[in-house]
Amino acid sequence: MIDFDLWQEILETASRNKLRSALTGFSVAWGIFMLVVLLGSGTGLQQGVEYQFRDDATNSIYVRAGRTSLPYRGMRPGRFLEFTNRDFDALRERVPGIEHMSARAFIRGTTLVRRGRESGTFSVRAVHPGHRFVEKTLVREGRYLNDLDLAEHRKSAVIGTLVKEALFGAEPALGREIEINGVVFQVVGVFDDEGSEQERELVYVPVTTAQRAFGGRDRMAQILFTTGDATLAESQEMEVTVKELLANRHLFDPADPRALFITNNVEIYQRFASLLASIRTFIWLVGIGTLVAGVVGVSNIMMIAVKERTREIGIRKAVGATPFSVVRLILEETVLITAVAGYVGLVLGVFTLEGLSRVLPEAEYFRNPQVDLRGAIAATVLLIVAGAIAGFFPARRAAAIRPVEALRYE
Amino acid sequence: MIQLRGIHKSYWMGTNRLHVLRGIDLDIAPGEFVAIMGASGSGKSTLMNVLGLLDNYDEGEYRFDGELYRDLSETRSARIRSERIGFVFQSFHLIPFKTALSNVALPLYYRKVPRRERLGLAAEYLARVGLADRATHLPRELSGGQQQRVAIARALISRPRILLADEPTGALDSQTSREIMAVLQDVQSEGVAVVIVTHEHAIASMTDRVIHLVDGEIASDRRQQRRPALDVPIPGLESTPSRIAAAS
Numbered sequence: 001m002i003d004f005d006l007w008q009e010i011l012e013t014a015s016r017n018k019l020r021s022a023l024t025g026f027s028v029a030w031g032i033f034m035l036v037v038l039l040g041s042g043t044g045l046q047q048g049v050e051y052q053f054r055d056d057a058t059n060s061i062y063v064r065a066g067r068t069s070l071p072y073r074g075m076r077p078g079r080f081l082e083f084t085n086r087d088f089d090a091l092r093e094r095v096p097g098i099e100h101m102s103a104r105a106f107i108r109g110t111t112l113v114r115r116g117r118e119s120g121t122f123s124v125r126a127v128h129p130g131h132r133f134v135e136k137t138l139v140r141e142g143r144y145l146n147d148l149d150l151a152e153h154r155k156s157a158v159i160g161t162l163v164k165e166a167l168f169g170a171e172p173a174l175g176r177e178i179e180i181n182g183v184v185f186q187v188v189g190v191f192d193d194e195g196s197e198q199e200r201e202l203v204y205v206p207v208t209t210a211q212r213a214f215g216g217r218d219r220m221a222q223i224l225f226t227t228g229d230a231t232l233a234e235s236q237e238m239e240v241t242v243k244e245l246l247a248n249r250h251l252f253d254p255a256d257p258r259a260l261f262i263t264n265n266v267e268i269y270q271r272f273a274s275l276l277a278s279i280r281t282f283i284w285l286v287g288i289g290t291l292v293a294g295v296v297g298v299s300n301i302m303m304i305a306v307k308e309r310t311r312e313i314g315i316r317k318a319v320g321a322t323p324f325s326v327v328r329l330i331l332e333e334t335v336l337i338t339a340v341a342g343y344v345g346l347v348l349g350v351f352t353l354e355g356l357s358r359v360l361p362e363a364e365y366f367r368n369p370q371v372d373l374r375g376a377i378a379a380t381v382l383l384i385v386a387g388a389i390a391g392f393f394p395a396r397r398a399a400a401i402r403p404v405e406a407l408r409y410e
Numbered sequence: 411m412i413q414l415r416g417i418h419k420s421y422w423m424g425t426n427r428l429h430v431l432r433g434i435d436l437d438i439a440p441g442e443f444v445a446i447m448g449a450s451g452s453g454k455s456t457l458m459n460v461l462g463l464l465d466n467y468d469e470g471e472y473r474f475d476g477e478l479y480r481d482l483s484e485t486r487s488a489r490i491r492s493e494r495i496g497f498v499f500q501s502f503h504l505i506p507f508k509t510a511l512s513n514v515a516l517p518l519y520y521r522k523v524p525r526r527e528r529l530g531l532a533a534e535y536l537a538r539v540g541l542a543d544r545a546t547h548l549p550r551e552l553s554g555g556q557q558q559r560v561a562i563a564r565a566l567i568s569r570p571r572i573l574l575a576d577e578p579t580g581a582l583d584s585q586t587s588r589e590i591m592a593v594l595q596d597v598q599s600e601g602v603a604v605v606i607v608t609h610e611h612a613i614a615s616m617t618d619r620v621i622h623l624v625d626g627e628i629a630s631d632r633r634q635q636r637r638p639a640l641d642v643p644i645p646g647l648e649s650t651p652s653r654i655a656a657a658s
Contacts, residue, residue, distance in 0.1 A: 005525055016507030315503045318464060319564065320492025320520040322485045400484060404464040407503060 010333045020308075024301045024334070025341030028383050031294025032342050035287045035379050036349025036371045042283040044357070044369030049272045051367050053265075055195030059099075060134045061235065062263040063223045063242055069258040073251060081250050081259060085211075085218040090249065091225075095241050099228035102131035103207050103220035107181065113203060114179040115167040122163050124180055124203045126210030126220075134224045135193070137204075142174045142189035149188075149206040155213070157185035160200040164190050180205070183213045227266055235266035287379075294383055299390030302334060306394035313398045314406025323399035330395040331388050338387040342380035349376070411475060411571065411603065412438040412461070418469035419456055419626075430456045431467065432626040440571065443598040443636065444605045445614035448623035454607045455576055457623065461605065462495050462574045463487040492520050496565030496602075500577035502557040504549040510536060510560045511545040517568040528567075535563040539593055555586035562593055566602070573597060575606040579613055584647050591616045592639035612647035 014021045065081040088103050105126040113122050131137070132144045140161065149156045157178060164173045164187075173187045185205060193199035211218055227235045239262050247254040306313075313326050321329075353369045360366065398406065419431040430453045438444060448454040459465035460472065463479065472479045474494065482490070496517075497503075504513045511532050518528035536545055539559035541552075549557055558578060565573055575594065579587035591613065598604045606617065614620045616639050622630040637644055 005519065005522075008525065009519065012512070013507070311503075312505055315505055316516070316520075317484070317488055318462075318491065318497050318503070319517040320488055320568065322488040322520075324485065325520065402465055402484070404459045407464070407499070 006329070006332065007336075009329065010336055013329070014333055014337060017305075020301065020305050021337050024298055024305070024337050024387070025344070027294050027297030027301065028338045028341040028380075028387070029345035029348070031290050031297075031383060032345030032376065032380055033349045033352070034290040036346060036376050037352055038283050038287045038290070039375060040349070040353040040369040040371040041356075041366075042280050043371065044366045045279055046276055047370075048367045049276055052272070053269060055136050055193050055199060056265065057134050057136055057226045058265055058269040059227045059230065059235070060265045061225055061227060061239060061242070062261075062265070063246075064221065064261040064263075066258045066261050068252045068256055070253040070256045072253040072256070075251060079252070081246075081252065083220045083223055083246075085220070087246060087249060088220065088223055090245060091223060091242060094245055095225075095238055097227055097230050097234060097238050099226040100130035100133035101223070101225035102128035102134055104131070104222040104224060105207055105210055105220040107210065107214045109181075111181055111203075112179075113163065113167065115176065118167045120163075120166050122160075122201050122203050123198075124205060124210070126205050126207040128207055130226075131204065131224070134226055135199075138192045138194070140190045140192045142187070144189055144191070145204060145206050150208045153209045153212055154206060155183065155185040155209055156188040156206060158189040158191055158204040159187055160202045161190060161192050162197065162200040163203055178203075181214065230266065232266055232270045235264055239264055291379055291382065295386040295390075298334075298338060298383060298387040302387060302391035303394050306330060306391065306398050310398050310401075310406050310409040314403045314409065317399075317403040317406065323396075326399035327392065327395045330391050334387045334391040335384055338384045339380070342383055346376050346380060411440045412436070413473040414461075414470065415473075416470035417457075417460060417467050417472065419453075419460060419465070419467045430626050431460070433470070434626075434628060436621070436628065436631075438572070438603055438605065440603055441598065441601045442603045442605075443595070443618045444603070445617040445620045446605065446607045446623060447609060447611075447614050447620060449609065452623040453626040454609075454623050456626075458574055458576050458605070458607050461572075462497055463491055464497075488520075492517060492568060494571045496568065496570035496573045498558065498561050498565050498573065498575035498578045500580040502549070502554075502561045502581075504557055504560055504564075506549055509546050509548055510541060510552065510556075513549070513560055514563045514567055517564060521568060531567055532563070535567045536560070538566075539563045553586075554582050555589060558582060558586075558590050559593065562590070562597070566597060570602060572603040572605065575604065577607055577609075579608070579610070587613065587647070588639045588644075595636075595639055610647075612644045615644060 065083050068077050068079045068081065071077050083103070092098060092101055103126070107124050107126070110121050111124045112119055113124070127145065128150065129145050129147060132139070137144065139158070144158055145156060148154070157180070159173065159178070167173070167178060168176070173190055176187050177184050178187060180203065207220065227238060230238065243260055243262065244254055246260060252259040309330070316326060350371060353371060357369050414434050414436040417431050417434040418429070421428040421430060434457060446454045446457060456465065460467045463482065466481070479490070505516070508516070511529060514535055515528045515532035518531060533542070533545060536542055539562055541556060541559055541563070544552060544556060549560070552560065573594070578594070579590050582590060594604050594606065595616065606613070608614055615634070615637050618636050619631070619633045621628055
């Protein structure tokens with residue numbers, strides 16, 4: 001049941017002691033405000049990093065062929081390396097832990113893609129079906145390339161949404177034909193990708209078909225694969241195996257830094273993740289520090305406030321206030337002030353975050369700062385409880401002393 | 411109504427025991443108007459605090475209507491004060507951030523009287539002490555005499571059986587003192603016992619009974635014909651220019 005009389009008494013006391021109420025309120029509001037802004041920024045950083053990895057598997061390894069830079073077994077440096085289908089098969093067979101795997105070959109020169117009168121230049125990637133998982137391609141219509149496409153050298157193509165838009169507009173694209181550098185392919189699927197625009201301006205064709213149709217023989221530029229749930233150490237082991245295997249096959253020094261370019265996304269992601277974890281830890285530390293400062297502030301003010309009110313308490317007791325009613329008055333006043341101030345801090349913090357995300361340019365590593373409301377509310381409750389505890393002991397002491405002493409207090 | 415028997419009270423000042431009350435026997439009947447006199451340190455304020463349950467006592471018996479008040483909890487004594495005892499202090503002891511009206515209404519808040527009713531009653535009691543037009547003023551906006559009237563209204567609003575006034579005129583000039591005493595005489599005439607502590611004979615002469623304390627014991631206790639508070643010259647009241655300074 002709500003005791004309106006008590007609240008009226010509290011409101012009167014709080015509003016007549018503006019400075020004290022304002023000071024208590026400020027330390028609470030500030031603590032909550034800082035916490036909200038900090039935690040929100042932390043979330044923004046995390047989302048920024050996750051955004052970087054949104055369109056690629058985070059457990060993938062990319063291997064690109066380079067140019068040797070060290071002499072090896074009588075061979076001079078400066079040889080260009082190229083992967084072949086046999087390298088691909090060898091890796092598939094002999095590197096343990098590979099989950100999905102694909103080659104990536106490009107058609108030399110500009111690739112003109114035409115459909116009737118519409119045409120444009122788009123990058124064409126010749127890949128295996130496993131590419132879909134490495135790149136996290138989202139098939140919107142039809143299907144992705146499959147093993148049959150490769151085995152039968154079918155002229156199938158999966159086109160990006162932007163390619164479809166450019167060539168087909170609003171018309172359906174599935175089953176229709178497009179020409180890639182004069183070779184006719186059939187559109188079997190349309191895909192989307194959460195990455196940049198370029199990723200949606202691609203055309204995927206079977207690697208076998210491309211090698212035959214565009215004179216690529218059995219070459220490929222890159223080999224990519226995902227590592228399943230391999231740990232960082234395991235992924236690094238796979239990296240080494242790949243390097244040794246290819247060094248053996250192409251006769252280059254395994255220590256040659258320029259012969260192969262290997263991008264281990266497991267490692268990169270882990271590095272970001274641990275950086276992020278330390279940032280989050282740091283933010284929590286600062287946030288907790290701010291909270292503790294708020295708690296100390298509220299406690300201090302409460303203790304001083306109760307001391308300052310000793311005489312008032314004496315008067316109240318002289319005219320019939322019981323110790324319980326005195327404690328209750330002080331505590332409920334504290335709770336009211338901290339709750340209102342906490343709420344104000346919460347709202348201000350959320351507005352500031354909102355403002356930040358509007359004012360700041362769409363930064364690479366800072367996106368959508370948001371705060372976990374439950375955490376912020378828990379923090380507010382913590383401050384309220386702390387204020388109440390901080391007020392309780394001096395209030396109880398003040399309420400217990402005999403009025404004659406309280407009245408004498410100056 | 412009130413019976414004190416063999417009341418002893420000591421204070422400890424560090425290791426020194428200060429024996430302030432040394433066996434007080436005292437009876438106060440309903441509607442009596444009593445002045446307690448004595449020099450500084452004679453124990454008169456302590457006696458007042460014991461009477462008002464603002465302080466405890468070490469030995470003896472304090473009975474109110476036959477009921478023994480001894481080793482009361484703060485809660486219990488707060489209830490008794492709320493129902494039976496009103497206080498007026500030398501330094502008024504109004505709550506500084508409350509208006510005159512709210513100050514007067516405060517005792518009724520602790521007796522759970524609904525807000526509207528207690529504010530109405532407070533306005534009535536303020537009018538009785540002649541301050542109807544000062545209801546919304548804060549204590550600091552009132553003169554000393556006005557503050558003391560507010561305090562008296564506050565003491566009376568809970569309809570106490572006894573009003574205890576510790577140097578009620580101690581911080582006031584002679585004309586204001588007369589007015590306050592007139593109000594107290596008025597209160598007494600309605601059947602409330604009034605006990606005042608004072609060190610001024612002029613003030614004491616406006617009461618019916620004067621008790622002298624010397625070193626924590628009752629030295630004399632005599633009844634007298636009181637003087638009216640207003641319109642009659644009282645020896646010693648106007649003649650001492652330094653009495654305000656002496657009182658504080």
